[in-house]
Amino acid sequence: MLQDPSQKYLPHPPVNLPDRQWPNQQLTHAPRWLSTDLRDGNQALAEPMDSARKLRFWELLLKCGFKEIEVAFPSASETDFQFVRQLIEERRIPEDVTIQVLTQARSDLIERTFAALQDAHRATVHLYNATAPLFRRLVFRQSKEEIVQLAVSATRQIRALCEAHPQTQWSYEYSPETFCFTEPDFALQICEAVADVWEPCAERPMIINLPATVEVNTPNVYADQIEYFCRRFSRRNAVCISVHPHNDRGSGVASAELAILAGADRVEGCLFGNGDRTGNVCLVTMAMNLYSQGISPRLDFSDMKQVVEVAEQCNQLPVHPRHPYAGKLAFTAFSGSHQDAIKKGFTARQQASSLRWEMPYLPVDPNDIGCSYEAVIRVNSQSGKSGAAWMLEQNHGLMLPRALQQDFSRHVQARTDRDGNEMTLAAIWQLFRELYGPHKLAGRQLLDYRSESQGEGLLSLQVRIQMEAGVITLQGKGNGLLSAAADALQSRFNVAFAIEDYHEHTLGRHSESRSAAYIRCTFAKGESRWGVGIDNDVARASLQALLNALPSDDRF
Numbered sequence: 001m002l003q004d005p006s007q008k009y010l011p012h013p014p015v016n017l018p019d020r021q022w023p024n025q026q027l028t029h030a031p032r033w034l035s036t037d038l039r040d041g042n043q044a045l046a047e048p049m050d051s052a053r054k055l056r057f058w059e060l061l062l063k064c065g066f067k068e069i070e071v072a073f074p075s076a077s078e079t080d081f082q083f084v085r086q087l088i089e090e091r092r093i094p095e096d097v098t099i100q101v102l103t104q105a106r107s108d109l110i111e112r113t114f115a116a117l118q119d120a121h122r123a124t125v126h127l128y129n130a131t132a133p134l135f136r137r138l139v140f141r142q143s144k145e146e147i148v149q150l151a152v153s154a155t156r157q158i159r160a161l162c163e164a165h166p167q168t169q170w171s172y173e174y175s176p177e178t179f180c181f182t183e184p185d186f187a188l189q190i191c192e193a194v195a196d197v198w199e200p201c202a203e204r205p206m207i208i209n210l211p212a213t214v215e216v217n218t219p220n221v222y223a224d225q226i227e228y229f230c231r232r233f234s235r236r237n238a239v240c241i242s243v244h245p246h247n248d249r250g251s252g253v254a255s256a257e258l259a260i261l262a263g264a265d266r267v268e269g270c271l272f273g274n275g276d277r278t279g280n281v282c283l284v285t286m287a288m289n290l291y292s293q294g295i296s297p298r299l300d301f302s303d304m305k306q307v308v309e310v311a312e313q314c315n316q317l318p319v320h321p322r323h324p325y326a327g328k329l330a331f332t333a334f335s336g337s338h339q340d341a342i343k344k345g346f347t348a349r350q351q352a353s354s355l356r357w358e359m360p361y362l363p364v365d366p367n368d369i370g371c372s373y374e375a376v377i378r379v380n381s382q383s384g385k386s387g388a389a390w391m392l393e394q395n396h397g398l399m400l401p402r403a404l405q406q407d408f409s410r411h412v413q414a415r416t417d418r419d420g421n422e423m424t425l426a427a428i429w430q431l432f433r434e435l436y437g438p439h440k441l442a443g444r445q446l447l448d449y450r451s452e453s454q455g456e457g458l459l460s461l462q463v464r465i466q467m468e469a470g471v472i473t474l475q476g477k478g479n480g481l482l483s484a485a486a487d488a489l490q491s492r493f494n495v496a497f498a499i500e501d502y503h504e505h506t507l508g509r510h511s512e513s514r515s516a517a518y519i520r521c522t523f524a525k526g527e528s529r530w531g532v533g534i535d536n537d538v539a540r541a542s543l544q545a546l547l548n549a550l551p552s553d554d555r556f
């Protein structure tokens with residue numbers, strides 16, 4: 001890279017709009033959407049879609065609720081041409097959906113475009129030509145007047161062809177390609193000239209699309225350009241203003257959002273931001289951004305996994321794991337403080353009466369887009385006590401007392417530090433069972449017990465335990481079940497310990513549900529150990545938890 005890039009690169013000039021209004025506006029409703037996955041997205045693929053892939057994508061777009069879909073550049077290839085024919089001849093276009101196709105301002109290509117659209121019920125013909133100084137000079141080698149003339153005569157031809165085919169409801173879109181680095185007054189001039197030919201009205205709808213063909217500035221400059229255009233365009237009320245941001249600087253979504261604030265009515269883009277170079281604006285992100293603010297996007301992404309799967313298959317490109325709302329890691333927290341906050345958020349949500357989503361770190365409810373909570377928390381060496389505790393709660397119904405969470409977390413941390421990788425649910429559960437012993441891993445298995453009241457608050461207890469060496473029977477007395485069991489164990493093994501902590505809860509909500517009991521014992525020299533028991537009977541769960549809290553060494 002250059003020490004001084006100023007010799008090589010010049011900033012693109014901003015627009016002079018000191019009384020800009022857009023910063024005071026708010027997003028209140030969804031714009032009109034146009035998916036250009038099958039055109040702009042498609043033209044950027046190493047292997048453009050064949051008709052089977054195009055058809056699959058088309059079905060997906062319909063399912064997501066798109067009402068305007070740019071389906072092809074029919075004069076570009078036989079595949080594109082035939083795809084448009086297939087949609088029309090096989091009557092695959094729903095009544096309320098408009099297909100759109102793109103053409104250059106070249107007479108033969110326009111003819112071919114209309115041949116593709118023969119007998120369409122409704123269609124938008126989209127014409128583009130580049131208008132920026134660099135393109136006028138380098139690509140077209142034409143003056144401003146010639147560039148205007150190119151657009152005007154193509155529009156004239158398109159209008160004539162539309163009028164010659166009145167069986168189709170036509171709409172016309174004009175794009176001064178490279179709008180974002182065209183002189184604002186020249187963009188106005190050419191659009192005025194084109195609109196003068198088309199004469200937009202209710203019967204002859206028109207869309208003026210103002211593309212950021214290559215994103216060359218900050219989104220506020222694009223917003224200024226859009227507002228500047230909207231305020232000065234003489235037929236503003238007769239046309240729909242559309243935007244078509246690309247993502248070269250990584251701010252395609254911001255550009256589109258600010259452009260709406262600045263007066264745009266419609267957004268063209270692709271799912272997951274596919275498109276030339278760094279892509280078109282991502283319509284999934286834009287729609288979900290609105291949704292997360294309580295605004296219906298009028299698009300349906302309730303089955304996000306399927307949307308990802310179809311887009312990946314058709315584009316033959318992966319969706320990034322951190323893609324907003326859709327990536328595999330979009331709702332995943334590995335870090336301890338995030339996990340702690342999310343866990344508290346979910347606990348509060350269970351107790352809340354309101355529907356309102358108030359969840360630390362998660363802008364939307366993964367459930368709304370068909371995702372489970374499974375991936376929300378994953379555990380590695382960056383995780384804290386809440387991570388493993390959440391996974392045990394979600395998957396095994398165990399609600400560990402705080403001190404046990406802390407105790408277990410130390411062991412998990414040691415394991416993840418040692419191995420340096422993520423701990424799966426299975427590995428966490430295995431470690432938990434090894435340490436605290438619920439279920440079959442217990443070294444001492446309670447077989448049965450019998451308790452009897454001795455009067456004056458005293459209880460006698462007999463327990464039978466399966467030890468590794470065989471079955472033993474113990475007797476003890478105490479003012480409760482656990483103290484009687486502690487008495488039985490202490491007198492048999494001659495080891496002193498105290499029960500410091502006891503918690504229990506039911507697993508599940510049914511009458512036949514099981515109980516989980518958690519017990520912490522302290523031994524000489526401050527040694528402290530937890531045991532966990534799970535059983536249909538809460539007393540058995542507690543006795544087993546006590547047995548599991550005892551160390552497996554020669555003291556026992």
Ligand SMILES: CC(=O)SCCNC(=O)CCNC(=O)[C@H](O)C(C)(C)COP(=O)(O)OP(=O)(O)OC[C@H]1O[C@@H](n2cnc3c(N)ncnc32)[C@H](O)[C@@H]1OP(=O)(O)O
Nearest residue numbers: 043073075076077103104105106128129130139140177213
């Ligand atoms: C920003 C965008 O996404 S615009 C859409 C771009 N999409 C595509 O290009 C995909 C489909 N394109 C194609 O299949 C081909 O480019 C075709 C069929 C349209 C044209 O192919 P070709 O006739 O070989 O021309 P080519 O692709 O080289 O286009 C460049 C020529 O078109 C001219 N041209 C470029 N854009 C336009 C336009 N909008 N209107 C009129 N002429 C144009 C160029 O000045 C150049 O002319 P020259 O050869 O006289 O110098």
Ligand SMILES: CC(C)C(=O)C(=O)O
Nearest residue numbers: 128175177178211213
């Ligand atoms: C044809 C136009 C709208 C385009 O794709 C672009 O400018 O990116």
